[in-house]
Amino acid sequence: MAAKGGLYGCQDPACWRRVRDLHWAVVEAKGSERKGLAGLEKWYQEELPAALAGRKEKHLTQGEVVKLMQWKLTRGKFRPRLQQLVATNSQETVERCTRKAFQLLPDVAAAITELSQLKAIGPATASVDKEKDWTPHQVEMCLWAWAVAQKLCPALLQTLCLGEEEAGEDARATKKQKTK
Incomplete structure (x- = not known):
């Protein structure tokens, strides 16, 4: 059962796994308001890791960094200037910085720090993690799914981790926010 603070305060690993399992349903719900999110999420979660795994020396291309920023901005707050700025990084600079960053891991x-040398890449974008099991990336996926589901599809969460009373409170709070 989740703590009063929501998922972040929950110490039940089964609850976190159930939220992680809702990830694609939440992407679909979010995608109804943000066109292209489902395709970008599939690219980020499946295609990009496969491309990286197939490279002798891990690195990103300039096009992949641009698409990564598009994925990030489609999932969260859209900032068109960041998308334009990241596109100004040269292919050579992107490959050099990303290759060195992978070597530093x-x-x-x-x-x-290495990735932050690229224009429009700060710590939030630079720290995108793609390891298996429970990593910062997996925790981020769960927290994002939880937060977005609370706003767009709270019914998904009602029987997931919360007790019935808490689920009702969350759903009522969400409904109240939408009517404001």
Whole structure:
């Protein structure tokens, strides 16, 4: 059962797994208001990791960094200037910085510092993590799915982790916000 603070305060791993399992349903719900999200999410979650795994030396291309920014902005707050700015990074600079950042891992702080040299890439974008099991990336996916589901499809969460009383409170709060 989730704590009063929502998923972040929940210590039940089964609850976190159930929220992670809702990820694609939440992407679909969010995609109804943000066109192209489902395709970008599939690219980010499945195609990009496969492309990286197939490279002798891991790196991103300039096109992949541009698409990564598009994915990020489609999921969250849209900032068109960031999309334009990230596109100004040259292919050589992107490959050099991303190759070095991958080589610096597992020193995440050093890798983020390296990636932050690219225009429009700050710590939030630079720290996108693609490892297996429970990683910062998996936690981020769950917290994003939880937050978006609370706004767009709270019924998905009602029987998931919350007790009936808490689920009702969350649904009423969401409905109240929408009527404002």
